[in-house]
Amino acid sequence: MPEWAAAPAAWLILIPLLWATLAFLFGPRWGGRFALFGITVQSLCAMQLVAALDSGVTQVLPVGGWSAPLGIELHVDGLAALMLLLTQVVALPLMLYTRAWLGAADRAAGYVWPLCGFMLAALHALFLAADLFNVYVALELLGLCAVALVAGDGKPQQLRAALHYLLVSLLAAAAYLLGVALFYAAYGTVSIATLVAVMDAQPPFAVVLAGTLMLVGLMAKTALFPFHFWLPPAHGSAPAPASALLSALVVKASFYVILRLRLTVFAEGDLTLDWLLAGCGGAAILYGSWRAFRCAELKMLIAYSTVAQLGYLFLIFPLLDTRELALAAAALQMVAHALAKAALFAAAGIVLVATGRDSVAALAALAGRLPVTWFAFGLAAVTLMGLPPSGGFLAKWLLIDAAVAGEYWLMVGLIISGGLLGAAYLFRILKRAFAPQASAAVLKPVPRIMEWMAFLLAAASVVIGIEATAIVEILGLVGST
Amino acid sequence: MNSAQALPLAVLASSLVPGLIIFALPQEQVMLRSLLNLAGAVVKLVLIVVMLFGVRAGATYGFNHEVIPGLELAFKMDALALLFVTLSAGLWLLTTVYAIGYLEGSPHRSRFFGFFSLCVTATIGIAMAANLFTFFVFYELLTLATYPLVVHRGTPAALRGGNIYLGYTLLGGALVLTGIISVRSLGGPIEFTPGGTLAHLGEGHAGQLRVAFVLLVAGIGVKAALVPLHGWLPHAMVAPAPVSALLHAVAVVKAGAFGIVRVVYEVFGVEFAQMLGVLQPLAWVAALTIIWGSLRALTQDELKRRLAFSTVSQVSYIILGVAMFGPAGTVGGLVHLVHQGIMKITLFFCAGNYAETLGVHKVSGMNGVGRRMPATSVAFSIAALGMMGAPLTAGAVSKHWLNMGADAAGLYWVPWVLFASSALNAAYFLPILYRAWLLRPPPAWPQEQIAAIGWRETAWLLLLPPLITGLATLGAGVFAGFEMSPLAWARLIAAREYMQVTP
Amino acid sequence: MSTGLIYACSGALLFGCGVAGTVLLKHLLRRILAFNVMGSGVFLILVGLAQRHGEADPVPQAMVLTGIVVAVAATALAVALLRRLAVPAGTGSSADA
């Protein structure tokens, strides 16, 4: 293999930037093709990255040949590689779905393709980032892409949701950047690896404040309870393919940054803070599930379910003593939720195209028709409820194992009851499948590829519950720099 | 992969694969669908017969699949698993035949038969599970696969019944999960081993072990319809008759009873459980369930509801047998696992026939059905007599061994419970038989859908299954001493469980 | 107190004003402006603290340049959204803000 091709991490940044720009230059007709081709190549890059992984070792790639602290480095370890691979696995079916969606909805394709491309580039940049300021730029790129995608068709509620999302996102970014500024003032560097080397056991107050600011900013971007308020309107009103991308990947990225920082710069940890995060996570599970249960709109219900499911991720922070177990649980939860949530939003989009309505009640008109979509709903719901056999179940099983190892029985109870609450709101959707054919309501034809892509994502979220060895192996030992 | 690993996998696949294909089939492909269903059921039976001979000769079957390092889906086909698998597979074949006849021309049949196959797959998985993780996976899968069958008709009543069913079973699942967690935190990954995995822990953790036992038994007891966790069963009666037959005789309640057997014998170990002092309370709960179910059955006018409460009562015979320390009780409980299945499925087939053929749903409307549908009514009568424990039927064998077990365990109140139950059984079954055979039929049936032609009182596909299971009820009683009879098999299991004594 | 630290302190004050503005102001355009004030505060802190010993440090200056461009981009997007939201209503304040 020529040497230039042996830099998959670099190509993972450049390829989406390139195809996104080309999609803008050549217009929407070509955009879809560029996107599909680009993501196919990206998938190969991600696989190459995984193949080159060395368990427990973090690969360091200095950008421009300048190592930290002068330059910016990219770090690749199991967790990063897994997230990069996940991004491709979710994005490829969603792009196929989006192509059909744009055709079915008969709307001007606008700037969907370039935005998706830049969004993927930003995600890749975040997963590879090892520099606090670089994280800031990538987060902003990601946030603006997300906001532009939420604004989608320019309907008033979309614009309103997008604007609020943008304001929260900017506020969060400013808090994060202030934290970075304090870090730089204290240590003269923003490279994570260098910081780990030079930080003292007793950091000055400025650094504690910096860490808090960054954490709050990232929590707001992840929509962790009580900063969740922007998410349901944004994800609920955005066009379905955009909602799928946002819920599946975008919110995970800022969680990933929190996790990354916790494992490196804040490796010492702070028990109170860890439990605070877990507490917020627990509250998110309960509150999100309850709101989802009360929701009349289908996509809003799914969006609240995202709020709840993100809560599980934050439960791992007090459990990080059992490092592999907790990390495996978080990774599996991210993978399972990304696949299942993408499938759910994709299926909701199909309902929207077929019936023109976005309500749980509209589902009754679909009973007995569109079976593939129903199975997508069903399989994805099984994953989200955490019932076996599914990836969501495996994640919860591992999470419970980690909680039991620490003898945190309250958390065990919370995880189990969270699953029951999930079942409560998801069966509200599923039982509509069995309603007697209410009317001979005429359904708009739905391109089959949309149905099958939703099904594919949902099926994948279930299959990883039976065959997850590969995921754990990729994860390996997460490098602590 | 050698044949010892391939056979159990093939048994699972023989219903899973047809099920998945059926989902994809269009509604109109009746022939292909029926063919797939029946072929799967027959293949499964053949595979099981091969293994029956193998296991009797001492062979072991099983395979493991690693989900993630350190967590395995593990399957084993031991004598106990085979007892349940044989029952399920045999009755599945008959129920499939029956369901093809019953649902002829109704909508959503692809969906129905797909979930039907998944349901049996889950049951087989429960039977073959070799550790608690695997057991739980299939236990929850069973919930998911049966829900669509319960709400199949889609009426408001069906959806409400489905909600209740889900509420009970998912809560039960959560209890099981909690129980699994608490035993795992003590004993690591829990494999099912004869004599009990936890037995080596000794008295040290008695408190937590008792709590875990209660959690596991209560969670599994939801499916086994132990009082007071039986509330879902009468509501699930809204389902079509083949589903009721499946729920009551083959899959759900049996999975619950079977799960309790596994927990008592192979997680805790019967001797260890006796030492913990948890068997005696379990026996009381079982006895309470037996009496309560029978009492409630007395007052039900709707035939299927009466049968449902009868199930509540009868399934606890199994649990009572398990909870009585000693090999004879074990034999009684295990043999009733099979006998109750055969008898109850006969009753439900017959109830379905009355409803489908004549539109008779209530006991009060059954006057003279014996004259209009003699064959069905004969099958019904045999099964009902079996339930009462009449001589020459399967029920008599069960009760005989249960009484022996009670005697051996020194539980002198148990025979009284069994006697009271028989009396109550008679009190709610005999009036039905009286009406069916001795009273005059009404001038017109409420909704006669299938006309009688000579001997054929209803459709062949509806008539044959109850006749076969009715005969089996007699056969299991008359030929109980034969080598491959359920009784002989239950004694084999008990011998292997208790090692030293041959009952 | 060095010049750099004075810049940083005024940056902190600006940041505080900006935060209060984004939380308290109802008019969305003002909120966007308040966010810009906040951003400027952060930039001042970033540059000011780095050169609190007198020496100018090119790295935070470059970072601030990047940050300014990002802020401009975000502001443009926010104003565009606001404008589209507001024009049909004929006013700049959103009803539910």
Next chain:
Amino acid sequence: MMRQILAGLVVLAVGAFTLLLLAAMQSLPPSSSVDLAAEVSRHLAESGVRHPVTAVLLNFRAYDTLLEVAVLLVALFGVFVVAQPAGGEPPPAFTDDVLGALARGLAPVMLVVAGYLLWAGAHRPGGAFQAAAIVAAAAVLLNLAQILPAWGLPRAWLRVGLAGGLVCFVVAAAPVYVPGTLLGFPPEWAGSMILAIETSLLISLGLLLAALFLCLALDREPQPQSPPLATEDR
């Protein structure tokens, strides 16, 4: 009343936070562990430019800059998403001779200044971003003076101009010149590569910044929205 109390609380909280921030800044260690400025001057010679800020921006931390250009482009897409094709009456003609004359006079000067800033960036304060800001300002001025019309959704040539900078940057970033290294500039070419990037960025950034205004200026008269397929039933 409630609102005022709430506002008072917010002001108190923010004030307390600001005090904390000030205190934190006083608590900083006297010197930071890493002296990045020294590091920059040590490697300045290899960077291909003589001005440290430009060296950081376009070489040491050029990766940030690459993403930042993408941010601008994304913001512009966001503007396009919400901008609608101009419809209805054009805005009433507005003529101001003084402004017109001023704009006509200033614009060429501004362009010259921009060129100077670009050139100066290599060795003293200045650079592509500053220059682009001036170019964009000139365009906005001309538009306000009714000399330069608002732009429609961009046609091909404008798209090339807007995206060209990023394409050049991405091409220059490819891990082929120093094999396997993202944004690896061989030292002997670094100067010319950076100049090429800067020049293409000047054009693109200038257009981008101008477009953020000129494309937004379009929707003065929004069309009544045609009901999209996906109506929500609230």
